[in-house]
Structures are given as C-alpha cells and as structure tokens.
Amino acid sequence: MTGLLRRAVPRGRRRRPLPFSNTCPLSLTGGFLSAPVCYLPPPIMPDGAAAPRAGDAAADGGGGGPGHAAAAAAGVTILSSVGEMVAARERLPAGTRVGLVATMGALHGGHLELVRRSLADTDVTIVTIYVNPLQFSATEDLGTYPRTVDDDVALLTPLLAAPADAGTPPPPHLLFTPTVAEMRPAGATTTVATAVGDAAANPSSEGASRPHFFGGVATVVAALLHLTRPTVAFFGEKDAQQLAVVTALARDLHFGTTIVGVPTVREADGVAASSRNVYLTAAGRAAAPALYRSLVAARDAWAEAGETAASALRAAVRRGVDAGTAASGGRVLYVSVADRWSMAEVDGAVRSAADVRATAPGGEVVVCVAVQLGAARLIDNIVLR
Numbered sequence: 001m002t003g004l005l006r007r008a009v010p011r012g013r014r015r016r017p018l019p020f021s022n023t024c025p026l027s028l029t030g031g032f033l034s035a036p037v038c039y040l041p042p043p044i045m046p047d048g049a050a051a052p053r054a055g056d057a058a059a060d061g062g063g064g065g066p067g068h069a070a071a072a073a074a075g076v077t078i079l080s081s082v083g084e085m086v087a088a089r090e091r092l093p094a095g096t097r098v099g100l101v102a103t104m105g106a107l108h109g110g111h112l113e114l115v116r117r118s119l120a121d122t123d124v125t126i127v128t129i130y131v132n133p134l135q136f137s138a139t140e141d142l143g144t145y146p147r148t149v150d151d152d153v154a155l156l157t158p159l160l161a162a163p164a165d166a167g168t169p170p171p172p173h174l175l176f177t178p179t180v181a182e183m184r185p186a187g188a189t190t191t192v193a194t195a196v197g198d199a200a201a202n203p204s205s206e207g208a209s210r211p212h213f214f215g216g217v218a219t220v221v222a223a224l225l226h227l228t229r230p231t232v233a234f235f236g237e238k239d240a241q242q243l244a245v246v247t248a249l250a251r252d253l254h255f256g257t258t259i260v261g262v263p264t265v266r267e268a269d270g271v272a273a274s275s276r277n278v279y280l281t282a283a284g285r286a287a288a289p290a291l292y293r294s295l296v297a298a299r300d301a302w303a304e305a306g307e308t309a310a311s312a313l314r315a316a317v318r319r320g321v322d323a324g325t326a327a328s329g330g331r332v333l334y335v336s337v338a339d340r341w342s343m344a345e346v347d348g349a350v351r352s353a354a355d356v357r358a359t360a361p362g363g364e365v366v367v368c369v370a371v372q373l374g375a376a377r378l379i380d381n382i383v384l385r
C-alpha cells in the first residue's frame, strides 16, 4: 500500500509529499552484498589505531535486547547488516530527502537535537550507532566506551516513531547498528586520509592530540555516507575539527551530501553534553564548567574588549581552565585559535569583532580546548562571532 507523507516542517518549509510504502518487509539476508567474500590477510590499520578486537562485536550495536522489541512494536526499523541498510536505502523513492545522524551511541541531549534537526529538515532520518575502532588508539577507551544500546533505542523510539499526519503511514526512519565485523570485515585495508585533520597541519589541535583519530573518522564517515546516501548529514559543533573534516570530506569526494553543523547542547551550567561525561568524578563534574566559562570569557574579550592577539586568547583560555580544573587533577591538552574550516592555527591577530560585523561573514575563527580530567577527556570550543 502506498501513502503520502505530509510532515509538519517547522523551519518554514513544506515539502512536496512523497510516497512511502507502509508495508515494507525488509530483507534479513543482506541483499546483494551477501555475495561470497574473498578473505584477505589481516587488515593494516592507520598508525597507532587499534584493530577491531575480539569481543568488540558482542559489545557493539548488533543483536537486539528488549529495547529493540519495543522499538519494532512502535514501528521503528532497526538494521544491523550492511546489506539490509543498502536494501532499505534503495527502497526509498527518488527525491526523498534523507537525513543522516551518525553517532557512537550512549545518546544524550546533543544527539537528540541532531535527530530533531534531521526530522525537521528531511523526509527520512537514518540514525547510526557504531563505536568505530579505527578512531581509537591502542591506549584509548575502546573497551570501556559506554555502550547502552537498549537505552539509546528507548530514547530514539518516541522521536523516530512519531506519527505522521493522520491517515498517512509514518516515514520509514531507520536505526542502523552494525557490528564491527559488518562495517570493517577482515581484510579491509582502505582508509581515508584528511589534511584538515592532519596532526602536521596544526600541532595544537585535536588532530595532533589524537593522531589516529581523524583518519578513522573520515574512513567510517565515508563508508556511512556511501551506505546511506544522505541529502543532509548533521554533525555537532561540539566536535569542531570533526565538523571541518567531514565538511571537507563530503565536498572533496563529491558525496553530494550537505553537511550541517548543529550548535552544542549544554547542561544548565554550560558543560557540553558528551557521552564521556559519565567518566567524570563528582569533583571533575564540578570543575568541568571551567571550559565553557573560559571560552566565553575569551570570546567576550575579543568581542567587547577588542582583544585580537591569538596568543592572548590562547593564554586566557589556558589560564582559566587551569585555574578551574587543576585542583581536580585537570590537565590542559591544548588550546587552539584556528580558522574554523581549514583548522590552520592563527599566528598573529584574528579579525576584530568590528571587522567581522561590518563585512561579509567568512574566515570564521574557532577557539578550541581539550582537557584531561581524570578518566574523562573533554573538548569544547567557541566560534568568534
């Protein structure tokens, strides 16, 4: 049976209704990708990155707990194989505006805001949950990264199962939770390199602090864009350099996807919502507002007091974060004042606030900070605007 989709579009646009089938049985066999696989020698991983470890698959998104059954009952389709994902994407009618929200799970208000943006701006939303081993170094927290798939499904279900207008079938939103074995089969050797995330490009950046990281992110995001072919993909501004990397990736490799940055969702005291906040001790949590407080102070010094020296802005953020977190064991990993899209560090002066206000936007500068606070590695940033 075919129905017409008529979703409320709160951002001032009502799109042409699209036909969706509300009886859409999904292949459980992996579609055309279930063809025989040629096994190759063990994969070569990027420098410092951890290969998928035994046991990862059991802890990642595959399988289905009680939350999956509830989601299925509410009409949310959860897919765990690449073949199912490809087949489901193939079934969407031409012209469907598809939104992608890529996550590593342990969902919080930041993720849900991305999903809401996608639901408002596109016809069909695909949320992915995948803890990507390629973006963790051997000494990082791949093994302990919070995996809360049932809770995640429970949070997503009310959003993704929200009914369309009466009388029309709901849009076929999807949750894709592949295993490592599905996403990165034994023998996979190809990775995507990115100059925007390159440590050499900026020694005081997230890319330099986590040299393995952006190669892993670019590789998995390229695979997810390829599998889901989204019209728009939504990424959080909290991960400023990741947003720059993904924007360059989509543009440079002609994915035809628009990358949209979503403003950082914060707790009442300014702390950016983050899955790794669960690692904070009570003292660390009490100290964590120092990051955003220091960033806001630097932005105010630029906007209101005319401070344009990048070195002064960097020093002010470092001083503020040190003062707020050192007693709780906080250690500043880097402070960066960089072009928002190339991530090149600014050596001299940033454009003044008056100049930015008076002329066309462009050449935005972002101030980023990373802090190790006990077991939690926190990042945050503010754009000078």
Ligand SMILES: Nc1ncnc2c1ncn2[C@@H]1O[C@H](COP(=O)(O)OP(=O)(O)OP(=O)(O)O)[C@@H](O)[C@H]1O
Pocket: 102, 103, 104, 105, 109, 110, 111, 113, 114, 234, 235, 236, 237, 238, 239, 262, 263, 264, 265, 266, 272, 273, 274, 275, 276, 277
């Ligand atoms: N507070 C937030 N506000 C808006 N978007 C966010 C926020 N936190 C994460 N995101 C975005 O959600 C997407 C998935 O991020 P991810 O699953 O790594 O969550 P995370 O909280 O950043 O995790 P971690 O604590 O491991 O860094 C990314 O695009 C990320 O930028």
Ligand SMILES: CC(C)(CO)[C@@H](O)C(=O)[O-]
Pocket: 102, 103, 104, 130, 132, 135, 217, 220, 221, 239, 242
């Ligand atoms: C973009 C991403 C899902 C790739 O694994 C991850 O880096 C994240 O959750 O920000």
Ligand code: BAL
Pocket: 104, 135, 239, 242
């Ligand atoms: N939030 C980006 C994913 C990561 O830190 O591994």
